[in-house]
Amino acid sequence: MPKKNKIREGSIRTTSFDVAALAGVSQSAVSRAFKPGSSIAAETREKVLDAARKLNYVPNSIASSLTTHRSNIVAIILGDLNNPFYTHVLETFGRELQARNRHILVFTLNEDMGTDDAIMRLLPYQVDGVILTSAQLSTRMVGMCHDRGIPVVLFNRYIPNTGAFGVRCDNPEGGREIAEAFLAAGARTFAMITGDPKGTTSKDRATGFMDRLVDAGIPRSDIKAYEGSSSYEGGAEAVKAMMADGAKVPDAIFGINDIMAMGAMDALRIEYGLKVPDDVMVAGFDDIPEGARPPYQLTTVRQPINRMVRATIDLLNLDDPHAEIDLAHDCPIKGHMVWRNTIPGPKPE
Amino acid sequence: MPKKNKIREGSIRTTSFDVAALAGVSQSAVSRAFKPGSSIAAETREKVLDAARKLNYVPNSIASSLTTHRSNIVAIILGDLNNPFYTHVLETFGRELQARNRHILVFTLNEDMGTDDAIMRLLPYQVDGVILTSAQLSTRMVGMCHDRGIPVVLFNRYIPNTGAFGVRCDNPEGGREIAEAFLAAGARTFAMITGDPKGTTSKDRATGFMDRLVDAGIPRSDIKAYEGSSSYEGGAEAVKAMMADGAKVPDAIFGINDIMAMGAMDALRIEYGLKVPDDVMVAGFDDIPEGARPPYQLTTVRQPINRMVRATIDLLNLDDPHAEIDLAHDCPIKGHMVWRNTIPGPKPE
């Protein structure tokens, strides 16, 4: 008689032994029936699957994880949910990972929980990999993961010298393209609204942007920078700081990401009655769908999210747990300009 | 000598036996050292914790879940990430659940994965509970969860007769308050932009809204409804459908949620040159932070997210696995009006 464990009043746990008993086979057989490609007669498998269906049996992943050392879970550490870009990223990871029969353990960061805390909390779950969309990872934590054979890959950033590599868009190149576009439209004075100063993404975009401008002979003093904390509100604040600066309104403003560019545009128009692009040109970076809405029609550079997500998953080596964990990998994926209405003039075809 | 398993080249698995060996105690002792409130001498615990630290040992949750039948994981099924409301919801659940030492397995729905599929995928993980923010759950799936002692609670909706209860805002009352506000501002003709027709949320808000208007003597024919599919784009489309209807622009438009109201406002202004609230009043529902941005300044009713999230977690009975799973629970939490600029006139204090 099958062993039964009461869970709550009236509820009972069904195991592979119960299924085996009903199907008249050994417990090993039911295990095999559920594992594709295992050595089992088609007929036996049918019998087992039938019995399982009758009992509403579902194999216990916790138990199988314990033996196989694979949980089919990947952890995603989400930094900044204020930027819709990351919502789109989460959705894309969800789609891709679920299609591969993997599942996501999410960690959302906040004042009470930093990246390192999140890592310490995910370690006990024996996840198959971790994806990080936040900055500030300590070398020690990367070590904790690697010691356990858990690959960690950074999404949209890299952290020099931590041994964690990342997948990212070619940010310097994107910055350069924006500079190019502004220049072609006749801009001569500039402002940048920068994001998280600790992340590499903002820095790289800003550097590419500046370099191109300086190459074109723009004096550094004609390129100002304001902090926008990677949020809509931050973008608006940056504009206020800029206007408070007293100087002339620049010809062009580069929001290091779309959401800041959107905040900036609204402040420019609503607070200061300025027209975009007639009075000031604006550009962003990311190409979030929100930036394409009628009030913004933001010219920007698109991050190839789908390709970035797939590259990230590939680096996790989910199907080959024994693969060496790569170390110093870094291959930026090129984004591309999306021309809309915040930079005037003819769009290159 | 402690047993060692190679994971990847060079990486090794550390278990409680290794820690026990180093600390010179039994394996049971190390288990106890990590469980708060267990019967162990302070001194022994120290020894164990020291050894664990030296070995970078972290207890294996997979193994402990297998014995305790608690994974400390709750599943969240995310329906519509196009509505920022759910991003805020996810963030709030993250904060609250992580503070209680619980973690989140997220499932994002898409064409390839419906709610029922998500449930089938979460069952093997023996989650401690499931939170559902999407509609369309079958009775059978609720049964699958309940049979296993897994509570499921619906967030922001209910599904009549599934045995799954939900936490929600008092939607009919919110709809009524919006109607009231419009009426007080002098509106006499109305349009509603409705959301997911399968969900109860949209229906309830619309019903409350209509009922109040009808009570006030507004003829039903002066209350039109357009589908907005709960998205920004849908809100804009609804306005276009409304304008194409030929009839006079209504005095007031109720966006069943903020994101649709935002889409509607932009279409009204940009496509048709209408002023809000001078030409048309608008109101939303949810009070997402995006609706408070300068271009919108949306008057709306706030969903008490924090309270709703906490109520949801309470219903999960995470700390009392043997609690009966409640069945026909339903207690709407009252939202409240947030007065901004899309309905003219004096705001009640």
Add this chain to the structure above:
DNA sequence: CTGAAAGCGCTTACAG
């Protein structure tokens, strides 16, 4: 307070 041992529900060599 402590340790030996059974057990959680699977997977997977091993022998047949």
Add this chain to the structure above:
DNA sequence: CTGAAAGCGCTTACAG
């Protein structure tokens, strides 16, 4: 192809 059995890394009565 199939079954008996050991083992994954913990927890928890049980006895001391």
